[in-house]
Amino acid sequence: MANLDSVLGCLDLNLDRSVERLSALLRIPSISTDPDYREQCRLAAEFLVGDLSAIGFTASVRETPGHPMVVAHHEGPENAPHVLFYGHYDVQPVDPVSEWKTGPFEPVVESRLDGTRKIVARGSADDKGQLMTFIEACRAFKAETGGLPCRVTIFLEGEEESGSPSLNPFLDANREELSADVALVCDTNMWDRETPAISTGLRGLVGEEVILRAASRDLHSGYYGGAAQNPIHVLSKILAEMRDETGRITIPGFYDDVSEVPDDVKKSWQGLDFSAESFLGDVGLSIPAGEKGRSVLEQTWSRPTAEVNGISGGYTGKGFKTVIAAEAMAKVSFRLVFDQDPDKIRAAFRKFVEDRLPEDCEVEFHPHGGSGAIQLPFDSPLLQKARQALSDEWPKPAVMIGMGGSIPVVGEFKSRLGMESLLIGFGLGDDAIHSPNEKYEMTSFHKGQRSWARVMAAIGEG
């Protein structure tokens, strides 16, 4: 622990210098969706390779058909675990630029009257500031101890904000090089200012487009109305039947592979400072619409959903057209939890629709992606170590939370590299990522570095 203390002290002493390094990275406008910034993306990758090489990593810019990846390796003690750290160096566009109070690529440190500070720039929180917390922790370890407490591979992507088109081929082509004991993914938020969080569950996703067809052409609702099958009616009815009065999904077998969250975890969620009223109130709602008898955190973290994301059919323009449409379409998605199998859920949904199809209707299905949920075993030793390390650093103990959405890279790490991920990040809800005046709290940057030092030390202890 003497080592760790000196590493933490080094981080405290060098905070200003670490801000300067981050600022240099923030000045590079690496907007990945905009082809005009192609060269700037490469510059950011090269900057990071330079910085990592200076620390002592074997680092290189790796070409892809899109923006390059950064891959860097550093040895650890014999038999120490091997971690892969993931972040991304690309950023979102800055529109509307007129709403920025300072230049999006001219980072400033703004001081508040209460003594806190924030780093304002595009990418400060998402994800340059976050990825630098880990690099600074490595730098301090090297400076104080001459090495790292575990074997480390750093993998930084340049296309996270533009759909990651090169990610999967790159993972497949470099499977051996990138496979580690665990991935540390730093692109998420704390629970609140005082409470660090590890996301242990990410819901999976199955998307399905359904097209129902009845008549061979659009019909006049005067001549045919009352006799002709209307596919909008059929579709509405099937979609309505998909959930019962208690909010449960009625598709047979849908809940077969859904487990319950352990009681102690459920209890820790109840203890969280979470207000369903303000979560829903912020978007103009007041009543949880999901399964009755479940808290909002359960509904969004640990329960599956069936959601109609889009529907269309017939005439939808201005005015009115008395038409009976030949077809109607819905885009339906399922958020999956625990062991729900995307293929099984897709098949069950298709059967549900087909079983309800009137004789005069035809159905066509188009699959749109499918990925299972990520659920870290709650008793995983690495998870417990990281949890303790974070609890040591922050005012409140770390919580294990779920995430309603998907983080594709985590699924790909699991399916392509067989690797679990610990999602640990120091962003806050008001960081305004993807918006004007994005900021990263100085406490996030500083204590984030210290957190990684603690996590690495804990993992390295073996």
Place this chain on the structure above:
Amino acid sequence: MANLDSVLGCLDLNLDRSVERLSALLRIPSISTDPDYREQCRLAAEFLVGDLSAIGFTASVRETPGHPMVVAHHEGPENAPHVLFYGHYDVQPVDPVSEWKTGPFEPVVESRLDGTRKIVARGSADDKGQLMTFIEACRAFKAETGGLPCRVTIFLEGEEESGSPSLNPFLDANREELSADVALVCDTNMWDRETPAISTGLRGLVGEEVILRAASRDLHSGYYGGAAQNPIHVLSKILAEMRDETGRITIPGFYDDVSEVPDDVKKSWQGLDFSAESFLGDVGLSIPAGEKGRSVLEQTWSRPTAEVNGISGGYTGKGFKTVIAAEAMAKVSFRLVFDQDPDKIRAAFRKFVEDRLPEDCEVEFHPHGGSGAIQLPFDSPLLQKARQALSDEWPKPAVMIGMGGSIPVVGEFKSRLGMESLLIGFGLGDDAIHSPNEKYEMTSFHKGQRSWARVMAAIGEG
């Protein structure tokens, strides 16, 4: 009846000349939707005024903000009923012109090997050929008897194919002049080649746009899915609940003012040469989707409907977007029969929706038109006279049929002028109105003239 026989004989002798007169009218390209043909519309109106004046009508071109109307008056015997004849001199555009075998405005009489003939030109059936059947009957009456058997007003519109924007103001401004004992509307079809038809029922129409709103903005289905209300789900459920398993509409009070068609009429419908299989089969369907236990003719002629004409919400473009929409929209229409009141039905539907609205949803309604059904009393004396007159002319007795759609002018005659309409026309289902190579059967034209002579004589008998 001696008079009628000579009138009929006169029509037989002058058929070729009547075809020449019709051809002259067909040569005028009076396409009302296309501003380039504005002058041609006026020419058609002036042609008709000239022809009617030549017969002995007091006829004039009447200005409107759009295309002019033609109004012509002729006295009848003292105490004879006053009829208003309605037709329209404007025609549909001719696209795609390359599919016409002869010029759309170069009428030709084509002979078939079985001896039958057809008049081919845009407007031959819709509606120039039809309106000329009545004018020719008047001409023959004047030639043979020096007068008409009843008082006649002829009212010809020039905007029927372009939404009739000037019709209502014109009816209102000339209410007294245009009010008659009954309107004779000649813009419909026979039941089949041998069976004349009088449309005695036209369904009414109420249109309503429903917009449901839940959250104040579109939500990410990962973060909010399972907790947030999805207006597409709510809308689908409400629309699905609008009909029960037997196809009945479940809106309370919906059937309150719906009568049953008299048994004898229902029986006459059963006797019609109508195949539900081919009616539905022609558009790729096979099973009547309306109320169980009702024939297709009942379903489309004498039963009301609730039809979703359009629905939209969320993401409906290519690919997939995992969004929970802030709003969803449906366009719903109701075909009304008998005494169903548009305002009452609209209110009942709105209440049906509001009663099912979750607390977190708001609804907005936009009315789109509303008109009651037209239902001639089956025992009306004028109807019975016309029915007998048509039965005398054609191989098979006239049938009283319903029409699923609406003919706006009939509703306006009723609501603005307090006048019922007899819808009698001689078109056939294969006339290709609104399509290339429109035709009108020579038998339709010839026996149509004779039919009107008989109907006028019957009405004039008092």
